[in-house]
Amino acid sequence: MNKIIALLGLLLALGLINWSIYVKEQHLIHGDIVKLKLAPVDPRSLMQGDYMALRFELSQAIYEALPKLESQTFWDSGLANLDGRVIVEIDTQGIARFVALDSGQALGDKQRKLQYRVRNGQVKFATNAFFFAEGSADIYDAAQYGKFRVNQQGEVLLTGMLDKALFPLGEQ
Known part of the structure; x- marks a missing residue:
C-alpha cells in the first residue's frame, strides 16, 4: 500500500512539474512581445562571468510613482517588499513606456500590464540578470533593450537582448 501511495505521489509531482513547463512554453510561444529600455548599471558589476546585470529605465x-512610507529608511532597507502591476503603452516598435501604476483601470488598445516586484528597495522585472554562453560577453556589450514575452496576467519572461536598432544579440 505504501508503494502505491509513493508512486501516486511521484506521478502527481511529475505531472505538476510538466504542467508548469508546458504553461511557460506556451507563454514563450504566445505571449506578446514587449521591449524594455535598459538603464545604466554599476560598471564594476556589468559583466561578471557568463551573465550581465540588468536594470531597466521603467523601474525608475x-x-x-510608488507611494513612499513615512520612514524612508524602512523603504530603502529592503523591508518594503511589494508586488504589483504597471500599465505601459507599447509604441510601434514594441517598446514599452510608463503610463501609470495599475489600479484596476481599463487598458487602451496599445496598453499592457506588466508584473513587477520591489525587493531591497529596487523595482525588478522577471530577472535582474541575463545569462549567456561562456566567452560571448563581447556580443552583449551593445545591449540597449531587453526583449520579453508577456502573458494576459502580465507575467514577463526575458527572452533576449537587443541593440539600439532593436536587432537581436547572440543566439535567440
Whole structure:
C-alpha cells in the first residue's frame, strides 16, 4: 500500500512539474512581445562571468510613482517588499513606456500590464540578470533593450537582448 501511495505521489509531482513547463512554453510561444529600455548599471558589476546585470529605465518611473512610507529608511532597507502591476503603452516598435501604476483601470488598445516586484528597495522585472554562453560577453556589450514575452496576467519572461536598432544579440 505504501508503494502505491509513493508512486501516486511521484506521478502527481511529475505531472505538476510538466504542467508548469508546458504553461511557460506556451507563454514563450504566445505571449506578446514587449521591449524594455535598459538603464545604466554599476560598471564594476556589468559583466561578471557568463551573465550581465540588468536594470531597466521603467523601474525608475515605477519607483518614483510608488507611494513612499513615512520612514524612508524602512523603504530603502529592503523591508518594503511589494508586488504589483504597471500599465505601459507599447509604441510601434514594441517598446514599452510608463503610463501609470495599475489600479484596476481599463487598458487602451496599445496598453499592457506588466508584473513587477520591489525587493531591497529596487523595482525588478522577471530577472535582474541575463545569462549567456561562456566567452560571448563581447556580443552583449551593445545591449540597449531587453526583449520579453508577456502573458494576459502580465507575467514577463526575458527572452533576449537587443541593440539600439532593436536587432537581436547572440543566439535567440
